[in-house]
Amino acid sequence: MYETIQWPEELKPSRSPIHFTNELEVSASVETIWSLLTDFKSWPAFYPGVQHVQSLDGGENFGLGTRFETNLAGQDVFATVQEFEPMTRIAWGGYPKVSKISKAYHAWIITPTARGCHLWTEETMQGPHWLELAKQAPDVFWLTHEKLLGNLAEIATARERSRG
Template structure:
């Protein structure tokens, strides 16, 4: 437990450039989780939701105050800020591959995270959406844990699934 609380992980720039842009999370981070769902819709509809950060609050009420730099369109290295629950997060897109992957890194309250989303179209017209996230930060374990991260990822994907399937 002491090691988990002391692990800071790579710098945010290193996490962004050498992990997220390389299609990976920090496997040494003390807080990691994955979750996946099958969505009864084509990848185009799933992608449209994920690639519209300003619209995330429409399906996830914990998200608000999203501001994306430039024209608001996700692109590699585009910065965005948002509030998720009580945490204000400063993020940057690392991978934007339409219909395949959208990944960002971010920092909030001294923690650093890499969050990947992988879309896999299936032959039956559905889409497998998989997410994986790593979080690290000194003393993060005092206010956060793996179970909470997993619950948040589950809620996030369930919200996306419901929104896509109802549209």
């Protein structure tokens, strides 16, 4: 999957001490998944720990170059959408407010399947702040993304069932 993610050179998996992937088959359409991932208001419903997402550029949805602020992994974070291929791929890079030198890059790849879609999410993290959090709870980031995928799948399938 690496070749489909446009990693910033400094945040490539081979250069990052924290790197993890999660994936899940979902019985929901690519369109439904995409609509949830790109809508600021929907994130608190499925993204563990997220209480708000605010565009720093105005607007209600993500797009290439969108700058936003949120609270991820218990941290207030600034990020910018760096990859944006509708219905296929989205990625953002950013840093926690408390440590600009602690960077992260989070990518999503959505692939249609016969029964819905396959979700692949991959993240790299580096810098003292993220490393300290990882020392305190080594699996916290991976486990949070497992929950994220499960929540996203549940909400997406429920949304499609309700449209009936």
